[in-house]
Amino acid sequence: MDASIKKIVARYPDEKSAIMPVMQHLQRENKNFLSEDAMDQAASVIGCSKSKVYGVATYYTMFNTQPVGKFHLQVDTCVPGFLHGADAVVEHLEKKLGIKAGETTKDGMFTLSRVQDLGSCATGPVIQVNDRYFENMTLAKTDALIEALKSGKEPENDPSMTVISKCGVLLNDRTQKDCRTIAFYKKNGGYQSLKKALTMKPADIIEEVKEAGVRGRGGAGFPAGMKWSFLPKNDSRPVYLICNADEGEPGTFKDRQIMEFNPHLVIEGIAISAHAINSKKAFIYIRGEFNWIADILDAAIEEAKKDGQLDNVDIVVHRGGGSYVCGDETAQIESLEGKRGNPRVKPPFPANSGLYGCPTVVNNVETLSSIPYIIQNGAAGYKKFGNPNNFGPKIFGVSGHVNKPGIFEYPMGTPLKEILEAAGGVKGKLKGVIVGGLSVAILTAQEAETLILDFDSCVKAGTALGSGGIMVVNDTVSIPELALRTIEFYHHESCGQCVPCREGSLVIEHKLHDLVHGKGKIEDIDLILHLTANIKGLTLCPTGEAFAVPIQAMVTKFRPEFEALVKR
Amino acid sequence: MTNSFGEFENAKLFFLIGTNMTEAHPVASYYVKRAKLKGAKIIVADPRYQALAKKADIYAQIKVGSDVAFINGLMNVLITENLYDKKFVEENTEGFEEMKATVMKYPPEKAAEISGVSADLIREIARTMAAIKPGMLCYTLGITEHTCGKNNVMSTSNLQMLLGNMGMESAGVNPLRGQNNVQGACDMGALPNVYPGYQAVTDPKNKEKFEKAWGVNNLSDKVGLMIPDMMHELTTKKVRAFYIFGENLARTDPNITHVEHELESAEFLVCNDIFHTETTRFADVIFPAAAWCEDEGTFSSSERRLNRVRKIKDAPGQAMPNWWIFKQLAKRLGHDWTSNSAQEIWDNEHSMVAPAFAGIKYNRLEGDGLQWPCPNEEHPGTKFLHKDGKFTRGKGLFKGIEWTPPAEVADAEYPLVLSTGRRLVHYHTRTQTGRCGLDRVLDDKTGLNQMMSEERVDMSAADAQKLGVKHGEYVKVSSRRGAVKVRAKVTDEIPAGMVWMSFHFSEGNANWLCNNVFDPETKTAEYKACAVRIDKI
Amino acid sequence: MSKTIIINGKECVFDGNKTVLQIARENGFYIPSLCYHEKLGPASKCRVCVVEVDGIRNLQTSCSTAATDGMKITTDSPRVLEAQRMVVNLLLANGNHNCMICEKNGDCELQDAAYHLGIELPAFVVEEHEDKDDSGAFIIRDGNKCIQCGRCIEACNRLVVNEVLDFGFRGGHTQVVCDGNKPMGDSSCVQCGECVQVCPVGALIEKKAVGKARSWEIQKVRTTCPYCGVGCQQELHLKGDQIVRVKGVEGAKPNDGHLCVKGRYGYDFIYSKERLTTPLIKKNGKFEEATWDEALDLVADKFKQIIKESGPDAIAGVSCARSTNEDSFYMQKLFRAAIGTNNIDHCART
C-alpha cells in the first residue's frame, strides 16, 4: 500500500469507509479515469469483493469507469440551469466541438456531458471542467473558456452574484480577502462560543438548543435539540456527528456560502455540537463536486487544530461521489461506510444505530452553523429572529427568472415578496415559484403573492420551505418541460432500491417525454397522476415523495398546458 | 466429526488444518465464512494460501508434513505459558505428563524451524486459541494422508483436549470426511478389523454374536488385510481373487504404474461398477450396478447423520442394486439371505446388530435423518460426542508424539514437493462429474468439464520464473515413479518449492507421481508429500 | 407469552418476534412479497407487501413491520390493492415478462402476485432490453426479467459468502453484476446456484433445465447428494424419470437449501449412454456380454475353488465409499459370513 493510500485509510475508524477516497485518489492519479486495475487495487486495499467496489464506483457519477477527455465539460442542465439558459450552452458546445453530449472529441481533449444540479443555481449556466466550476457562463465566455483550455491557460471563474445578509449570523463579509482565515474569524468573535460551550455541561447545551427551537435546515425542519436528546443514555458505543454538506437539492446553494467563505463557523458549530452529544469524531460529508470547498475546509480544520480549538473532536472531511440521495441521512451513513448510497430502512434510526451501528446525529451545515450564535447569545437572542416555532436566521437562495439572483440571509418568516424584491424583482411575468428546492410543490403566481417564508406558513400554503432554495419561473417556461426536467433529475438520482421510485420515475419520465414531444395521450396525464398519488408514502425513503409531490402539483395546477400538448 | 455442521455458524473460533473446505466441502465452507461474518476468528494452517486462508484472521503457512511439530509447538506454548484448561485435563484425561515430556522438546523456536511458521506466530495462535473458547478444530486429508497420518490425527485431539475444547457445542475435533459415504462404509464394518458398528472381530463375544445373527459358525477372528496389503498380496498370489466394488483404484491409488501392475497380477478380478473405468480394464467379470437415484438406501455424512437416498428410476438395462448382487453371490455360496430391500437390510439386520444404530429405523429417517449414536427408538440422536468430557474409553488419552518427516523429501534431482487433493468442480476420477454436460459422456465439453477440462499443476510465480515457465504452458512433471504432461497454473496459493495437483483426470493424474508409502497403522498413503521436478517442454 | 394481532378481522396468535408478513402467511393470508426471503430477512425494496396498519398514516411493508400485540392490519383494502397493483404493473412495464416461454412460468413469485392482483396485461409498457448472459456453465442470467430484488446478491454475499455478485450502476440502470461486471462465466463465480435458488422470477435459471419441463409437470423427491461428506439434502425436480433440476432442501439439515456446483449440477451421469447395462465376462482379453446367471455362477465357482484350494483369506474385497450403507453392509457380510474372511476394506482414509 503506498503511503498516500495508507494515510487515507487511517482517517477512518473502519477501513471500508476509505473506498471512495481511495478510488478518488486513484482516479486523480490516472487522468481522471478509474480503470479496472484501479478498482481491483481498491478492492484488495480495502479487503472487499470486486463487485462491491464496482458497485460503488458505478453508483456515483463522479467515478469514470470509462476513459474521458482531458477536459470533462459538464454542463448543469437541471432545473435552475435550464432556467438560466444552460441548454444553449450545451448546444453551442456541441456545435463548437463537433460532438454530441456524452461524447469525446477525437483528439481526446474534451468530453461533453449534461449533468444534474451542481449547486450553483444563481450563477448558472455553470460548466464544471474536471473539478473546477465556471459560473455565469455566456456563449462568448464559453468560447473563451474553450480557447483558454486549448492553449493550456488557467481560465478565471466569475462566481459573482447578489449577497445580502440582513441578519449577519451565518454569512460574513466575503469581500474581505482574508475572510476564510481563523485570524479574521477570531477577530470577529469566533471560537468564543466554543470556549464557553466547553465549560458548559452537555445537557445544558442541548437544553439551550432545544429552547432556541432551531429547526433543521436540511429540509425536514426537525428540531435539532430534540434530535440530539434522542441519543441513548449510558451507552458505551462511540457517538458520531455528521455534518450534512451534500447540498444536492436543485435550487439549493446555501451551505456552500458558509463553508466556502466562513468555514470556521461550521467548524465551531461542529465542535460545540460534538461536545453536546459527546462525540469524539465528526465527519463533514460534502458533495464531491465541491472539491475546492472541501480543500478550504481541510485547511481550516488544520488551522483550527493548530490553534488548539479542536481538542474535543476530530473532524474528517469526506467527499461524496456525485449522488443526490446521499443527502438523505441514512444514505449518507451508508455512503460514509463505503457503500452504495442506498437509504436504510427506518427504524432503527441513526440516533440508535447509525454510522458503524453506533449512535449518530446528522445535521445540516446551516443548522450546525447556527449553534455558536445560540451559545453566545442564548436561546432568547436566537429567537429575536423569526416567528414562534419558526425561529432564527435563514439563508435563502434565489435563482431562475429574477434580475439579481443570489443569496439572502433573512429572518425566518420574511414574506417571499420581500426576498424577490431584494433579488431585483421578477424578470418578465411570473408564472410560478418553487420555494423549497425542487422537491416541493410549485406555487402559482397568485399563490406566491402572499406567501410567508417559514416552515409552518409554507405547509399551510400547500408547499414546503424545504431547503429554502427559491426558483422563480416566468411565463416563457413551459410547465410540462419543467416537469420533464424535474423527473429527469429524480430518475437520474434514484438509488434504484425500491420499485415505486426506480420504475415509477422511469414511467413518468417516459410519459412526460412523450407529452412534451407531441406523442402523448390524454390517458398519460391521468396515469401520471395515478402514479404520483400512489408513490407518495410508498417508497423506502422520501425521494419518491420528492418527485411525486412536485410532479403532481405541476400537472394539477397547470393541467391545461399538458392537455394542450396532446394532438387531437 | 465429534460435532455437527449446524454448530459451525455460531462457533467463535475455527482452527482449520489441512482442510481446503472451499473446494472439497463447499457447503461446510459457507458456514465457516458465515461464522466469520458474525465475528468468529479463523485460524488456518495450510501449506497452500487457499481461499479460506485468505479470509483467515491468522494464517500459518506450514510446510508440507510438519503438522506434528507445529501442533507440539502450540501445545508447548499452552503448557509453558499456563494457558491450558487444567480442570478439563485433570477431570477428563490421562497421560498428560507423558505428553508433556514430549511436547517440551518442541519449544516454538524448534517447531518454527520444522514448520516454517515463525515462533511468534505459533505463540500468537496458541494464545488466541486459549483466549477464545470454545474453538472448533477441523481437518481433512491434509492431516491423514501422510506416513505419520495417525500421529497427526492424535495431535489434533491432544490439542483440543489440552484446550478443553471437547464435549460441547462448537468445539471438538472434526475430520470432514472426503466421500459422501466413507463414514457409512466404516459404520457398516467394511473394515478388516471390525464388524458393523465398530465391534472388533477379535473379540470372541462379537464373533459369537454375529455368528448367531448371521446363522453361520465360521466367522474369522483374524483381522483382515487393508487395501495396500491386499494389492501387494496380489503380486505374491497370496490373494488370488480380488473384488472391487465401485472404486477406481487404478487412478485413485498412488504410483499408478505400480498399482496397475498389481491389478494385472490378480488371478481373478471382479468389479461392480456403473461405468467402465481404468480399473475395470483389469477385471475378469464386471457386474453392472444401479447408481445413485436407482435404489433406495442411506448415506452417513461426516456429522454421523443418516440420510435417505431415494430411487427415482430403474437402473439401465440389466443393471442391479449392489446388495442384490452380493445376495445372489452369497446364495451361490450356500447362504440364503432374507432381506429384499435396503430398508429390510437396515431395519432387520444392521440396526439389530449394531447398538449405536439400534434406534435408527427407516421410518425415523423421513426428514433430516438421525445422528448416531442413537441406541434406542426414543433417542433423538447425538449432535456432538463426548458430552461433559466423557470419552468412549472413559478418559481421554494424551499421547506424546514425535515428529517424523515425510518418506520422500525434496532433493537436488527432485527439488519440488508435490502435494495433491481435490478441486471444486470434479470428483475423484471424474467417472461421474465428467459426464454432467449436455451430452452426458466423458469427453463432453459442456457442464462441469466446461469449468475444468484438464488437469493443471499449480505452482508459485517464483518457481515458474526460475524455470522459465509461463501460466498456461504445458510442462512435464516427473517423480521417481512416473511423469505427466500438464499445463502450469501459476497462482499465489502455492509457496515456492511446492507444487500441487489433483487426481481427477486419467492422463494428468497426480497418482502417476505419488509415493506409494503408507502410514504403518492406518495404511493411508502419503498423497500429500513426494518429490518431483518440473521441466519445460 | 403469546400475543395477538388482527388481520382482516381475524385474530392471529403468535409467539416471539415476528413480522406481520410472517404471521399473515402462517394464517393463510396471501400478501404478495418479492424481495423478502425467509433465509435473508426483509429488504423492504419491492414495496409490494404493503398493508394498512391501524393508526399509521402511510401503508407499511409487512415484511419489515414487527408485529406488536393488538395491532390491526388490513391486507385487502382498495387502497392496499391499488398500491400493490401499481408496484406489480411497474415491474411488468419495464422488463420482458413473456411468461409463455419463461422457465419460471407457474413457479414465479411475480406471476403469482400479478395473478392474485388480477393483472392480466401490464397497464403500461416501457421497454428497455438487455442481452442474456449465458456464459456460465450452468446458469443463464436474463436481465430483462430481473426485478432488482437483491436476493441473489444477499445470498451470494451473506449465505454462501462467495462474494461474486453486487448491484452495479444506479437507479433505473441498476443491474446485478459479477465481479467488475464480467460475464458470469469469466467471473469468480463458482456456480453454486444459491442465487438461482432464491431468485423469485425467471432472471436466473438453470441452463440444463431449459425446455425440459413446465413447473406443473414437476415431481419433487428429496435425496442426499452423492459427492462429498457434508451430506447435503437435495430436492430433485423430476419429469418422469428425468431430473430436470436439483434444488437444495430449504430448512433441511445440514445445508438449508445450499449446495455446491457438484451437488446442484452433477446429476446427469446416471443417464449417460456409457453406463454399464449388462454383466460382462472377459474372454480372450475382450469383454463379452453375459447373463446374470453366467456371470454370477462364474464368480461363485471361482470363489469356491479358491476357498477350497487356498482358504477364504485368498479372497479380498474393497467396498465402496460412494454407495449406500446397505450395499456396504451386504458386501462385508458376503466376505465375512459367506466367504469367511475379514479381508474387507474400503478407502476409509481417503
Ligand SMILES: Cc1cc2nc3c(=O)[nH]c(=O)nc-3n(C[C@H](O)[C@H](O)[C@H](O)COP(=O)(O)O)c2cc1C
Ligand atoms: C433524498 C434526500 C436528500 C437530502 N439531501 C440533503 C442535503 O443535501 N443536505 C441536507 O442537509 N439534508 C438533506 N436531506 C435531509 C437529511 O436527510 C437530514 O434530514 C438532514 O441532513 C438533517 O439535518 P437537519 O436536521 O439539520 O436539517 C435530504 C433528504 C433526502 C430524503
Ligand code: SF4
Ligand atoms: S425512494 Fe427508494 S429507490 Fe428512490 S432513492 Fe429512496 S430508496 Fe432509493
Ligand code: SF4
Ligand atoms: S452461483 Fe453462487 S457464487 Fe455464483 S453468483 Fe450465484 S451465489 Fe454467487
Ligand code: SF4
Ligand atoms: S436476478 Fe433474481 S434474485 Fe437477483 S436481483 Fe434479479 S430478480 Fe432478484
Ligand code: SF4
Ligand atoms: S452439494 Fe457439494 S458440499 Fe453438499 S454434499 Fe454435495 S458435494 Fe458436498
Ligand code: FES
Ligand atoms: S417483500 Fe416487503 S418490501 Fe419486498
Ligand code: FES
Ligand atoms: S414467469 Fe415471472 S419472470 Fe418469467
